[in-house]
Amino acid sequence: MLIAQQLPANEIQVDFNSYFDNYGVEIIYPEVSFSKSVSENTSINGRVLVDVITTASMKSHFDSVYSFANTSKGLDAFTSASKRTHGGSDNNPDELRGEFGIGVVQLFDEVNVSLTNLYSIEHDYSSETIAGSISVPMAKKNTTIQLGLVKSWDKIFPQTRTWIEDKSVISSTLTLSQIFSTGFIGQIELFYSNLSGFLSDPYQVVTVVNFDSAFFQKYENIYPDYRNRGAAGLRTIIRLNDVSSLQLAYRYYLDDWEVKSHTISALYEHLFFDEKLLFGAGIRSYFQTKAKFFKAEYNKLEEYMSVDPKLNGMISNELEFNFSLNGSLIPIIENEKLEFNGRFNFYIRKTDSPDWHSRYDVLYAYLMSAGFRFLFD
């Protein structure tokens, strides 16, 4: 774990994650990561992740969809990022995404500096990210200020399109962590991000219906080519007794597309068996207003149009249960350097209007994760 003034532990972590929802999206993604000290003050890390995605019920075909990205001609469109343009009712994997990362953490006296490079590739999208952060401890290490900067360069090249579009994101984060007492830690975080370029989703279809003439035409989403996002978060850990704590968090978000949101969450954690088993249970609630140009239905062509449910007004709730079990508690293994982790999340989202494609206004999703961490010298 990375705490200011410390290098990450030498470890290998392997996780098997999965996601299933009632829209028919199924994702399985194994991930391997490692961290290793190469000197007293330097540590390197790396990760490899593969997404295997099936979007069985998401796939359908529309012809003559007008695209404004590079042409105003009617084109064929498909409603998922599937590589395949036929079929769609089976559960064979449609899409693979690979993510590769490498990073270095360096201690300069008590100041911790990290630099990470991530590269992600799939058949219709690629992204390169450079992230850096600096953590400075103060006040006898009771206060830590952390500044983070992330810059990414994305390329979008959808199937059935001949164009390639760019997207650029730069984000900055300022975090203040404070140990108030042995039983109370607080953290404030400020976030600002600027996005520019192609910000739309080329797999969604806006239907513009003229009720007078009963005429309708299909278009791709039309988005502004910029977005400024800001958020402020506050969270605390409160020790309840020797073996349990409560984490409480609140975040406010707003952007210049007029999306505003409030997020509140709580996580209860309890230790058993001499701190060798950690059990956690949490809840998260999220309230969002819609983007200024989002509409469930359009009756004329507008400057900006979106049917993306992410930009709709919504309420979501998530329940989480997780555990972390030290290997010394398992009779056959009895290795305290091994740790087993598991997590189950149930997510439910209710949007103000039905989804443009499935016509569902409620999304249910199940997320499961299982894996292990092995610490070594």
Add this chain to the structure above:
Amino acid sequence: MKLIKYILLILIIGLCLGCTTVEPWEREGLSSPIMIFDKNPIEKGIKIHHIEFREGSAGATGSQSGGCGCG
């Protein structure tokens, strides 16, 4: 503008409270896993990736911190 004022106020209060000190010999309890934000940053990254794919907000979810910090 009002929001920025509130945020600055919170920051200033936080910095002032930074004068509070927990001495190194008092920190044993802080090294407990129940007193650390985001014990597993990789797992957190995966959770955030899922959420940001389904919601319109991003950022300010916190950074890993806490623990004894006495390394």
